[in-house]
Amino acid sequence: MAGAVLTQNTAWTNVEKAITNLKAQHHLDAARIAATPPETLAEWLKPSGYFNIKARRLRNFCVWYVAQGELKSLSKLDTTTLRHALLSVNGIGPETADDILLYAFHRPVFVIDAYTRRLFSRLGLVRGDEGYEALRHTFETALSGAKSHPVAVVRLFNEYHALIVSHAKNVCRKRPLCAGCCLAHVCPSGDTWCAPNSTLQ
Ligand code: SF4
Structure with a gap:
């Protein structure tokens, strides 16, 4: 806490x-x-x-x-x-x-942070500027469907958020390392960042 x-x-x-x-x-x-x-x-x-x-x-x-x-x-x-x-x-x-x-309380609540917004907007799955509650609802609805037991939902939210943080810190950084990204094959932003003459580099 x-x-x-x-x-x-x-x-x-x-x-x-x-x-x-x-x-x-x-x-x-x-x-x-x-x-x-x-x-x-x-x-x-x-x-x-x-x-x-x-x-x-x-x-x-x-x-x-x-x-x-x-x-x-x-x-x-x-x-x-x-x-x-x-x-x-x-x-x-x-x-x-x-x-x-x-x-801390192991409740089935998803955390929306800057890493989540950056990664999922680059993946084209959210705009990234949605309100906090709208995005939280989107993630909770999408992920809750995969598990029925509350304990399993908490574990899933915990692990999923931790993976987002890890990926955004290590690969999909502010300047992303698209060449080594495991999501490159499904990411519409990879070409933009990795194009040889990209002004974003
Ligand atoms: S391909 Fe690049 S922009 Fe897309 S998720 Fe991976 S690191 Fe991020």
């Missing part, structure tokens, strides 16, 4: 450094973070970028999380109620809320 808050607008490697700092200070704990002054937290979170904002957001989230009774109480809420509750916390937007729902 801390990672979901800290990864906003930064690479995961930077988040890992910030989490390592929290661990080193024995503060990777909601109640301890909630009781820590934002200025102190900001020092520990420096590697994650935007550290003053993130310190306030993480602390704000932890104050709320502790007040709600933490994992034990929140786990009793149905997914819709829990999503609304998360979105009511200052600094928690849809992507962060869905990251928390999928990866």
